[in-house]
Amino acid sequence: MARAALLIGTGEYTKGFKPLAAAPKDVEAVASVLNDADMGGFDDVQFLINESHTHIRETIETWFRARHKDDLAV
16 A cells, blocks of 8 residues: 655736745645655655646646555545
């Protein structure tokens, strides 16, 4: 059983929204906790920050295809 996480943070938007400086920092902080052997102990932690909708969608699909039914997927 693998322990895998895919974290996505968006802090920059094209129109109508102010940037969210905390979103990328939060993703990096959570990734740090999950990667820590004494806290999260995850085998695989990936994250996307300020990526395009297309790239996010493709990454999510690829990420889920790599999971097995007994994996812990976050």
